[in-house]
Amino acid sequence: MISLRRPSEAHETRSDCDTLCKITCMRLSDGVSTQDDPQDVVMIKYLLGLLLLSAICSAVSTFMGFAPACEAADQQSNPTHQQWTPAELLNWWKIPGLPDKFQYSLTLSTRVNPENPGDMQFASTISHLKKAASYHIMEDPFPTGPKTTLTNLLIRNSHYGALLRRVNNDRWVLKKLGLGSNLPPDLSREHDFNELPHLGQAVILRDRLGEPGVLLKELPRETWRGEEVRVLEATFPDVPEERKKALLPVNYTPKAKFYLSSKVDGAPVRIDFDLNFSSNGKSYHRPIAHAYSEWSELDGLNIPLKAEIWQLWISPLDGPPMQTLTFDHSNWDAPFPEEQTYLTYYGLPEPEGVSKGWGWWWLLVTGGLACFAVWVIAVRRHT
Numbered sequence: 001m002i003s004l005r006r007p008s009e010a011h012e013t014r015s016d017c018d019t020l021c022k023i024t025c026m027r028l029s030d031g032v033s034t035q036d037d038p039q040d041v042v043m044i045k046y047l048l049g050l051l052l053l054s055a056i057c058s059a060v061s062t063f064m065g066f067a068p069a070c071e072a073a074d075q076q077s078n079p080t081h082q083q084w085t086p087a088e089l090l091n092w093w094k095i096p097g098l099p100d101k102f103q104y105s106l107t108l109s110t111r112v113n114p115e116n117p118g119d120m121q122f123a124s125t126i127s128h129l130k131k132a133a134s135y136h137i138m139e140d141p142f143p144t145g146p147k148t149t150l151t152n153l154l155i156r157n158s159h160y161g162a163l164l165r166r167v168n169n170d171r172w173v174l175k176k177l178g179l180g181s182n183l184p185p186d187l188s189r190e191h192d193f194n195e196l197p198h199l200g201q202a203v204i205l206r207d208r209l210g211e212p213g214v215l216l217k218e219l220p221r222e223t224w225r226g227e228e229v230r231v232l233e234a235t236f237p238d239v240p241e242e243r244k245k246a247l248l249p250v251n252y253t254p255k256a257k258f259y260l261s262s263k264v265d266g267a268p269v270r271i272d273f274d275l276n277f278s279s280n281g282k283s284y285h286r287p288i289a290h291a292y293s294e295w296s297e298l299d300g301l302n303i304p305l306k307a308e309i310w311q312l313w314i315s316p317l318d319g320p321p322m323q324t325l326t327f328d329h330s331n332w333d334a335p336f337p338e339e340q341t342y343l344t345y346y347g348l349p350e351p352e353g354v355s356k357g358w359g360w361w362w363l364l365v366t367g368g369l370a371c372f373a374v375w376v377i378a379v380r381r382h383t
Contacts, residue, residue, distance in 0.1 A: 086216045086234060089258070090209040094266040096196060096301040103130045103334050106198055107326040112146050114314050114322050125149055129197075134158050135341040138189065154189055157341040159354045161187035164346060172346045179351060198307045198325040201250040202271050202290055205234075208251070213237035219257070224270055225293075230260040249275040249286075264295055266302050287312040291321075298329060 084092070106127040113119040123143035130137045135158065141151040153164040153172065161183045163176040178187045195203050208214065219231040239252035250273065259270035275286040289312055292304035305328075308321040315322060339345050342354075 083218070084216060084232070086209045086214040089216060089232065089234075090206065092266065093206050093209075093268070094301050095199065095203055095206060096298060096303050098131075098195065099299070101132050101333070101335075102329075103128075103331045103336060104327065104329045105129075105331075107328070108142070109324045109326075110143060111320070111322055112143065114311065120320065121146065123149075127197075130336045130340070132336070132338070135338050137336075137340055153346070154187070155341045155343075156183070156187070157338065160351060162343060163187060164343075164348070172348060174343070174348055177351060196303065196327065198304075198327050199292075200290060200307065200309070201248075201273070201288075202268075202292075204248070204250050205253075205256050205271060205273060208236055208256075209234060211237060222259070224259055224261075227261060227263070229262075229269065232258045232260065234258065244277075249277040252276075264302060267292065267304070269293070285313075289317060298332070303327070 106129075107124060108127065109122050109124045111119070112121045112123050123146065125141040125143055127141065128137065128139045136156050138154040139151065140154075141149050144150050147168075149168055151166055153166075155162050155164070160177060160179045162174060162178070163186065164172045165175045166172045176184075176187060178184060209216075214237065215235040217233045217235070219233050221228050222231050223229070234256050236252075236254060236256070238254075239247070244252050253273045253275060256271060256273040258268040259272075261269045270289065270291045272287070272289045275284070275288060277284055277286075289310040291308045291310075292306070293308075294305040295302050296305050297303075305326060307325040307327075309323040309325075310317055310319075311322045343350055
């Protein structure tokens with residue numbers, strides 16, 4: 001352990017140095033030739049050696065002794081050097097809250113065949129989220145093959161919520177419908193409109209820092225993308241097996257590492273964690289890494305415009321990520337029409353009792369009645 005030198009030891013070292021210096025300087029400044037007395041030459045060389053060794057020892061001990069004090073001062077001026085508790089890290093880590101009205105898009109680029117390291121083929125899709133005070137839309141496409149995309153569309157208005165689905169550009173199919181305001185979770189999905197989805201599982205890990213019994217440990221610094229960053233490891237309390245059945249694996253991951261950069265305030269630039277779970281009688285260990293970059297200010301908070309995800313059991317960090325998400329908030333405050341949240345906008349009939357819009361079946365009925373009326377009039381004129 002490095003400790004500060006006692007004042008008496010420092011004084012003794014300086015006194016020894018002064019004495020050696022005085023003796024040596026006196027011998028060399030007296031005009032006495034060192035060649036006249038070989039013993040003096042030996043003595044002077046000996047004293048010079050002691051002087052040099054003593055000076056080096058004094059400098060090293062002084063530097064090492066005061067290094068912790070300098071580091072402590074640096075910790076106070078730089079938040080990435082503070083010795084944090086889990087609660088303090090939670091408070092520092094700011095998750096942007098979303099307003100009542102917004103729009104953004106999210107471009108997803110994902111590897112088509114990640115199990116094959118030599119296959120670098122990627123597929124890209126663009127998700128859209130639009131929200132107003134009482135209605136919203138979430139369009140979420142996902143590539144299921146090189147040329148196949150499955151799109152889920154969640155719409156909600158003041159009358160109902162609905163889940164639509166289609167493959168590629170086929171017609172929309174209604175998968176689920178809920179009337180009124182008390183909708184099941186898969187139709188309400190309120191959390192998707194309260195958090196930025198490309199932050200992914202980081203939001204869950206951040207919230208877990210507030211659980212009782214979390215331990216936070218400082219790890220040696222690492223180099224990440226050319227910068228030496230601070231590394232904090234959180235150990236989370238065990239979750240009973242009964243509870244795990246109703247949770248996502250990230251909700252009971254045992255540990256997570258957070259990488260903090262001095263260039264980014266209020267959020268880590270990388271997160272590593274393990275997903276340990278069982279499925280069909282088999283146990284799985286899945287190490288994951290999330291990295292965030294291209295930071296931008298939104299409503300006074302730092303947000304990453306780019307997120308990268310590695311499945312480390314398939315691809316290492318020095319390889320291409322499994323997924324890359326790019327966030328676009330250029331239309332953040334732009335309005336959008338409410339009719340986009342109704343089934344008629346997508347060529348489907350409205351549920352019974354909902355008068356908003358005319359469904360396509362009404363157009364067919366009206367057109368048929370009009371044709372029948374024209375035919376009747378024509379027949380009467382000819383009779």
